[in-house]
Amino acid sequence: MSAPASHVTPPTGLEQPDPRRWWALAVLGLTNLVVVLDSTIVAIALPAAQADLGMADSQRQWVITAYALAFGALLLLGGRIADYWGRKRTFMVGMVGFGAASVWGGLAQSGGELIAARAVQGAFAAMLAPAALAMLTVLFARGKERDIAFAVFGIIAGTGAAFGLLLGGILTQYADWRWCLLVNIFFVAIGLLGGWKLLVEARAEGRNRYDIFGTVTVTLALASLVYGFARAEHGWGETDTIGFLAAGVVLLAVFVLSQTRIGNPLLPLRVxxxxxxxxxxxxxxxxxxxxxxxxxxxxxxxxxxxxxxxxxxxxxxxxxxxxxxxxxxxxxxxxxxxxxxxxxxxxxxxxxxxxxxxxxxxxxxxxxxxxxxxxxxxxxxxxxxxxxxxxxxxxxxxxxxxxxxxxxxxxxxxxxxxxxxxxxxxxxxxxxxxxxxxxxxxxxxxxxxxxxxxxxxxxxxxxxxxxxxxxxxxxxxxxxxxxxxxxxx
Missing domain, CATH: 1.20.1250.20 (MFS general substrate transporter like domains)
Structure with missing residues (x-):
């Protein structure tokens, strides 16, 4: 479930097609695969992980939710970081962070530790995904090759979730549920080596101000809403359920208001x-x-x-x-x-x-x-x-x-x-x-x-x-x- 960064025009220095672009596509496609499959690979492993770590039914959902929430909430910021800081640099840092979080999750000794690792995974995935797509738009600027490259990227995204379920089942049954996270080490190693050798740095010109207030506000708003809905299993009328849901709505309203008041908003409301x-x-x-x-x-x-x-x-x-x-x-x-x-x-x-x-x-x-x-x-x-x-x-x-x-x-x-x-x-x-x-x-x-x-x-x-x-x-x-x-x- 990956996402692109901002629309970009290829830099002058890259107007001639890069001769290594198809190998680079393989590396970027692998990145897309690992980001997508990690949203599903642990789903099959959850019953085994729950038993091993002693998680309650209400806690196990957060192994999936933490990744998806961090990924979704930080995608727009990740795209801005890739544009302004540099796509290759963001890609490499995202790879290292994603790999480290995967190892942390694979070695987790408690449910809370596993959930925290998954949230960190999602945050670094929000850097990886837009950086990868932004570099793809630079490598394949136009024409039939561009259509082929995006078709390959799309096929990987469409099949990655199913591949994650199957791979998660195989690893859980024949190895251990922890390998559903540790397997990312191999993907990350290939991505880092390929990225270092094949990818070229590029960044967007122009305004480079980050909307930190908007990012923090919308992330807290979404987290509060999700937690409020999760607490609803104890009763929709409970004080904490109503409190978190209300806080989420208020924070979301503050975020929307803030997007009308700044010159370079995280999310232009016209979109x-x-x-x-x-x-x-x-x-x-x-x-x-x-x-x-x-x-x-x-x-x-x-x-x-x-x-x-x-x-x-x-x-x-x-x-x-x-x-x-x-x-x-x-x-x-x-x-x-x-x-x-x-x-x-x-x-x-x-x-x-x-x-x-x-x-x-x-x-x-x-x-x-x-x-x-x-x-x-x-x-x-x-x-x-x-x-x-x-x-x-x-x-x-x-x-x-x-x-x-x-x-x-x-x-x-x-x-x-x-x-x-x-x-x-x-x-x-x-x-x-x-x-x-x-x-x-x-x-x-x-x-x-x-x-x-x-x-x-x-x-x-x-x-x-x-x-x-x-x-x-x-x-x-x-x-x-x-x-x-x-x-x-």
Whole structure:
């Protein structure tokens, strides 16, 4: 779930194609892979990590949330750092920090230590991802080679999450859950060596002021909201739940106000006030909530209730990704024929039907009859969403704001995932407690808890469909970004 930095014009010294650019693409693609797969690789390992470190059910969600929240909240700042401080320098520092945090997490002796390491991982990933894409825009400035390079980058991003689930299952089952983090050492070593040899320093000219106040305010706002939703498992009316949610809303309002008062804001509000782009960012957040939040509980169902091995749980999850990849060409044709508005209403509706189907699971149910049809429906829906989603994030945007708009789309995905996990965990915990109080056995209670998260995910997808139906207007041609803008898949 990576994100680009600001739109840049290639420096004069790099107008001739770099002869090492394809090797550099391999290094940057590897960076994209490690950033994306680390959002999912520990999902399969969570039951084993929870047992080993003695984490409570409410604590384990933060292993995923901490990474996604830090990544999403700091992406815009990471892009600015890469632009102003230097892309190669930011890339190398990000690699070192990401590797160190991975080792820390792999050697963690407590749940709190693991969560802290994951947050640091996310912070350095927010430096890595925009630096990598900014260098890609310099190496492949225009033409067919640029299209190929971004297609490769997009394919890696699209398959990285599924690869993370599978790799996480293999490492957990045949080595140890800790290797889901320690494996990053190998990726980092290749990235550092390749980056040192192949990448060229570049930075953006012009204003280089950092919006530190905006960064701190929006990060605290998002953290407060996520923590408030997480505390809701103890009751929506509890003082700390209401307090953190209220603080998050106030801090978010302060952030928005601050963005209107400074000359070089972290997030120019004109980027989010455009209705079509607002719809794109909203559906990104919805997709993040579903893919990180609801699918996490499906992974738990596979291992804890159905008794699948970590490897088989990873394989079972890949069905959805396979459907997305197989139907992408059809979705592209539908977009051309029906236009983005129809496609972005139909996609969430199909995805919601898949989540509602999954909510019918039982403790003794079959994967083939209770799970697979729902994953197919969800994959069909997400395929329709993914095809136009990123381009709409750049609809009508000025070239100067293209990097910010594209970064915000990726940030929305991660922030939506963070909030989604917190909300789904609160719903899961409440339903689990009610089910046990009603006399259900533990496996039935687990299943009831998972089911309510799938229902909630379906409802969120339907809300996303309504938002897209109301806000998206115009033809496909009108909504396409300019050909020279950076689009990250």
């Amino acid at each position: 989010v006030l455009h209705p079509v782009r607002a719809a794109a960012f909203s559906i990104q957040a919805v997709v993040g909530a579903v893919m990180m939040g609801a699918m996490l509980y499906l992974t738990f169902h596979f291992q804890i209730v159905l008794g699948m091995s970590p490897v088989m749980a990873g394989v079972a999850n890949i069905a959805m990704t396979a459907v997305i990849m197989a139907t992408a060409p059809v979705s592209t044709k539908m977009l051309a024929g029906l236009g983005p508005r129809v496609v972005l209403v139909l996609g969430p509706v199909l995805g919601a039907s898949g989540m509602f189907y999954l909510s019918r699971i039982t403790p003794d149910g079959s994967y083939w009859s209770q799970i697979l049809p729902g994953l197919v429906l969800l994959g069909l829906g997400l395929s329709l969403i993914f095809v136009p989603m990123q381009n709409l994030a750049l609809a009508g945007v000025d070239p100067h704001d293209a990097g910010v708009a594209s970064a915000l789309a990726s940030a929305s995905l991660n922030i939506g995932g963070s909030i989604g996990i917190a909300i789904f965990t609160a719903l899961y915990a409440g339903r689990l407690e009610d089910s046990l109080a009603e006399g259900a056995d533990m496996m039935t209670a687990f299943t009831d808890g998972y089911s309510i998260t799938f229902v909630a995910a379906g409802v969120i997808l339907l809300i996303g469909a309504v938002i897209c139906g109301v806000l998206i207007r115009g033809s496909r041609e009108d909504l396409a970004p300019a050909s020279d803008m950076v689009v990250m898949h």
